[in-house]
Every structure is written in C-alpha cells, then in structure tokens.
Amino acid sequence: MIKNNVQTVEGSYSAEDVIFLLKDLSSVHLEKNTDERERAIQQGIHYSEMLPVEYQPTKEYLQLFYESLDTYKQKVATAVGxxxxxxxxxxxxxxxxxxxxxxxxxxxxxxxxxxxxxYGETIPHYSVSIIRGRGIDENAILYLTKQHSGKRLVFIDGWTGKGAISKELTRSAHLFKEKHGIELDDELAVLADPGHCSSLFGTREDFLIPSACLNSTVSGLVSRTVLNDHWIQDDDFHGAKVYKELADQDLSNDYIDVIVNEFKEAAPLIKQAKADVKKINRTPTWQGLHSIETIQKEFGIEDTNLIKPGAGETTRVLLRRIPWKILVKDQEDARLKHIFQLAKERNVPVEEYKKMSYTCCGLIKPMEKKQ
Structure with missing residues (x-):
C-alpha cells in the first residue's frame, strides 16, 4: 500500500531494485486478441485502455533470446555503464x-x-507509467516530489524509436509545471538512442536489447500500463497487471544478474565508450524521423503510428500487433535473427530496404488493407 488505499503492483523484482507506482489490476480481464485489439486501436480506441494477450514464446524463439543475451550482454553492460x-x-x-x-x-x-x-550509492528507483497521447502519471510524480522533496527525478527508458515518448515526457513536464508549479527535468536517459532523440544515452547503435525480446517474463511479470476510466479513478496511479501464472517462465531477475555480472569485465570498455560519447555532439537531431518520412511516402502509409522503427520496436510489432511487413537494412544482418524467426512464425514478409538509419522497421497493417 502506498497511497489512497490503492494496492500497488508487486512484480517479481525485489523492492530493493524497484518500487512500482502502479495500481494492481491483476483481477481484471483487460486482454484482447491481436486482431480485435488492432481493429480497436485503428478505430480510435486508445491502446492504453486494453492489453494484448501475452505472447508465449516458442522453444526456437526462447533459444534466440538466450543466444542474443549471450551475444549482447557485454554490449548492454557497457551501455548501462x-x-x-x-x-x-x-x-x-x-x-x-x-x-x-x-x-x-x-x-x-x-x-x-x-x-x-x-559509487557505493543506493539511489531510490521507481517505475511509473507514461502513455503516448495521454502523458505521464501525474499522481505518481506528485507522490515522488513529496516523498523525495528537493531531489532531481531522472527519467529512464529502454531505447528510442521515433521519439514519441521523449516528446510525451517534455509535453508532460510543461503541463506539470503549469498545474503544480514544479519543474521536472525532461531529459530522457536511454540505453540506446538510434533515433537521435535523446542527449543522454549509452549508445546510438540500433542493436537488440535482449529485454525487448520478451514481454512480462523479462519485466518483473508486469503487464503494459493501463489507463482506462472504468478501473482508474482520478486519484489513482495508472494501472497494470501481474502475470503470476507465468512465474515458472520468469527470466526477469536472471536477465538482470547476467548483465550485472558483466560490469567488472566491461569497466575498460565503459571508460572508452564514455569518452567516445562525450566527444560527439549529443544534441538530438531526430534524424530517425527523416527515415520515417521516406518510408511513409514510399509505402503510402497515412498514419506514422503504424511505422515502428528500430530493433526494439520491430520486435514489439511482431509480438503484439498485426504486422504488414518488416523492413530490414540488410537481410544478412546476424543481429536480426530473432526478427527473422518471429516473422517466419507469424508468416510476415521481410523486405530489404536500405534507405533508413535503423537496422529494421516494423510496418503495421492498416485494417482496410487486410485481405
């Protein structure tokens, strides 16, 4: 219990690692199948009002997760550092x-x-909801500003695609200051910034962050966040579910341990990579958006929300949307094995497309194009 008698989510992570400021909706049925959810989203129902059915990975796909983790664990550890x-x-x-x-x-x-x-410092760490088009959870931020008065909040995400969440955070920070007179630091720290949307990142390489491969089973068994007026009242935190029934498949803490175990060996790599990052101009150029504009024109896509660039976003398209096709910069790119595997499982065409700054891009099928 944290506030207003709202039971907050307790996933499979230790409270020493993270405290979720999310209302527990585990008993509520919010899942819709992929086709039903896609149709609802494209007809104007906000994606945050429902949840996708959690993808159950095949043995072949899980094997690719373990392979990608082994391949990229040091790269992830370096970027984290x-x-x-x-x-x-x-x-x-x-x-x-x-x-x-x-x-x-x-x-x-x-x-x-x-x-x-x-550094030997124990920094408080929370997880809150931000939703494209609806902003950050103001109740959660108000709680944090009261609980940690005078401390700077540093917002963290996994990676950038088009930069929608970066823009949402900036917009939310402006609104928060207008409403509450409290200034927030809207600089979003990310592990990877292939879209050039952030000035605070570990790398700008568009590589697969293994935690993008799976859903709740690598995220503390927690669902995507939910903002549905039927279940979330004005003074509630945004909501989420905990999939305790997937506990036997949970890799969340194993994933953390694998990366943490790389920190010591990665120390010289971190030192060099940090020096390299500090030499470059880190001002966001949003160059990924130029790729999106080109793709939008060439493929006749009216809504840019149907274009999901980068390894992380492409993976998500294949896991929980209805893909139209997958664009890859290089069909021989070994880094994209999991993309090829998922596309094969879902019978989605993969097309080589050189004119983009990302390694890959997922295109969602507009429902009227469904044949």
Missing amino acids: VVSELIMEEKGRDIVLVSLARAGTPIGILIKRYIKRV
Missing part, C-alpha cells in the same frame, strides 16, 4: 531514478545496480 556514468556526472547524486514502465524498468534496475557497485 556509460549512461550511468553520464547520469552521475551531469545530474549529481541527489537523484531519484524513475523508469518508464515497462521497457524502462529493467534498464533502471541495471543503472541502480551499477551506481551501487561503482
């Missing part, structure tokens, strides 16, 4: 880590663990 170092250097130590649920949550835990290991 770089963004953690930059946070400590630029934001100071009087901070609170605020992950954006749910992709940001494992990244926030890794940053918290890195800071504890390297």
Whole structure:
C-alpha cells in the first residue's frame, strides 16, 4: 500500500531494485486478441485502455533470446555503464531514478545496480507509467516530489524509436509545471538512442536489447500500463497487471544478474565508450524521423503510428500487433535473427530496404488493407 488505499503492483523484482507506482489490476480481464485489439486501436480506441494477450514464446524463439543475451550482454553492460556514468556526472547524486514502465524498468534496475557497485550509492528507483497521447502519471510524480522533496527525478527508458515518448515526457513536464508549479527535468536517459532523440544515452547503435525480446517474463511479470476510466479513478496511479501464472517462465531477475555480472569485465570498455560519447555532439537531431518520412511516402502509409522503427520496436510489432511487413537494412544482418524467426512464425514478409538509419522497421497493417 502506498497511497489512497490503492494496492500497488508487486512484480517479481525485489523492492530493493524497484518500487512500482502502479495500481494492481491483476483481477481484471483487460486482454484482447491481436486482431480485435488492432481493429480497436485503428478505430480510435486508445491502446492504453486494453492489453494484448501475452505472447508465449516458442522453444526456437526462447533459444534466440538466450543466444542474443549471450551475444549482447557485454554490449548492454557497457551501455548501462556509460549512461550511468553520464547520469552521475551531469545530474549529481541527489537523484531519484524513475523508469518508464515497462521497457524502462529493467534498464533502471541495471543503472541502480551499477551506481551501487561503482559509487557505493543506493539511489531510490521507481517505475511509473507514461502513455503516448495521454502523458505521464501525474499522481505518481506528485507522490515522488513529496516523498523525495528537493531531489532531481531522472527519467529512464529502454531505447528510442521515433521519439514519441521523449516528446510525451517534455509535453508532460510543461503541463506539470503549469498545474503544480514544479519543474521536472525532461531529459530522457536511454540505453540506446538510434533515433537521435535523446542527449543522454549509452549508445546510438540500433542493436537488440535482449529485454525487448520478451514481454512480462523479462519485466518483473508486469503487464503494459493501463489507463482506462472504468478501473482508474482520478486519484489513482495508472494501472497494470501481474502475470503470476507465468512465474515458472520468469527470466526477469536472471536477465538482470547476467548483465550485472558483466560490469567488472566491461569497466575498460565503459571508460572508452564514455569518452567516445562525450566527444560527439549529443544534441538530438531526430534524424530517425527523416527515415520515417521516406518510408511513409514510399509505402503510402497515412498514419506514422503504424511505422515502428528500430530493433526494439520491430520486435514489439511482431509480438503484439498485426504486422504488414518488416523492413530490414540488410537481410544478412546476424543481429536480426530473432526478427527473422518471429516473422517466419507469424508468416510476415521481410523486405530489404536500405534507405533508413535503423537496422529494421516494423510496418503495421492498416485494417482496410487486410485481405
């Protein structure tokens, strides 16, 4: 219990790693099948009012998750180290880590663990909801500003695609100041910034962050966040479910441990990568949006929300939307094995497309094009 007698979500992470400021909706049936959900979204119902059915990975796909984790664990650890170092250097130590649920949550835990290991500081870490088109959970932010008065909130996410969440955070921060007179730092820290939408990142390489491969089973068994007026009252936090029935498949803490175990060996890589990042101009250029504009024109897509760029977003399209086709910059790119596997499982065509800054891009099928 945290506020207003609202039971908050308790996933499979330790409370020492993260506290979720999310109303527990575990007893509510919110899932819709992929076709039904896609049709509802494209007819104007907001995606946050319902949940996708959790994808149950095949043995082949799980094998690819483990392979990608083994391949990229040091790269992830290095990027975590770089963004953690930059946070400590630029934001100071009087901070609170605020992950954006749910992709940001494992990244926030890794940053918290890195800071504890390297600096000996125990930084508070929470996970809150932000929803495209509806903003950040103001009740959660008000709770944090009261609970940690005078501390700087540092917002964390997994990666950037088109930068929609970066823009949503900036918009929310402006509104929050207007309403409550409290200024928030809207600089979003991310592990990977292939869209060039952030100035605080571990890398700008568009590589697969293994936690993007799975859903709740690598995110503390927590669902996507929900903002549905039927279940969320004005003074509630945004909501989420905990899929306790998937506990035997849960890899959340294993994933964290694998990456944390790389920190020591990655130390010289982190030092070099940080130096390299500090040499470049980190001002966001939003260059990924130029790729989106080109794709939109060439493929006749009216709504840019149907274009999901980058390895993380493409994976999500294949896991919980109805893909039309997948664009890849290079069909021989070994980094995209899990994309090829998912596309094969779902019988989605993969097309080589060179004119983009991302390694891949998922195109969602407009419902009127369904044949």
